[in-house]
Amino acid sequence: MADIGLNLKIKYGLSRDATAVETRNWYQLVESYRRSGYSLEESGELAARSILPGYRTRVYASEADTIEMLLDQAKNK
């Protein structure tokens, strides 16, 4: 689950990893947006904006940004 939380952090530029509960809630919201006719990408964005922490407050744009952030997490473990 930690891996999904981390992936969500990178994809949606979150301020921290999404927790297991936040990830589950996000997934359920994505499903409900999907049922209302939104595409998968749109549903993911909308759900992330409403419940994930610090949506689009960080940019993990380049390979170096992502690697740096991951190495920091590994170091502080």
Next chain:
Amino acid sequence: MTCPPETPLWVTIGVPIATFVAGFITSRFTLSRKEKKDLEQDNYENSLKLEELQEKVYSAYTDAIKVYVGKEDVTLDDFVLIATTGDKYFSQTSTLCSAILSDKVDASVRDNKLLAKVRDVAQRTLPKHYETLKSIAEKKGWPYQGELRRQDHEAIYAVVERFGAAPGWTGSESGPS
């Protein structure tokens, strides 16, 4: 062929021969329009292939760090996987740099995408990788002798020197000794 009587014989014979030889030599050392186009196409395809390989090693490297970060009880094997996938990532970046140095990549792909990647690796990722691994190993008491040495990543630093560092780079452009 009639020549004015004042034209020396060596000019009459020599000029056409010299023209032929010069034309032959020039054609050997310059590319025809078609050859130039073929070379550009080859370089473009080469750039795409290198980018694809770069993407693969990047995924393997970041996946290894993600596994380490996400695991409760990390082992030496998890740590070694970060070290080895990192080595492969840097080794592939060196291959990409060798292609850049020998003009085997498309110039526009190189300027717009590849150079930024290479500068990041030289200036940020390489030092961070070794520093982090050393710090983890010390904390956990694992044996790790990895060290950032310029000769292990020569092509990467050579590209930064030839094409310039990123703005704001305050470290030594030539990297570690």
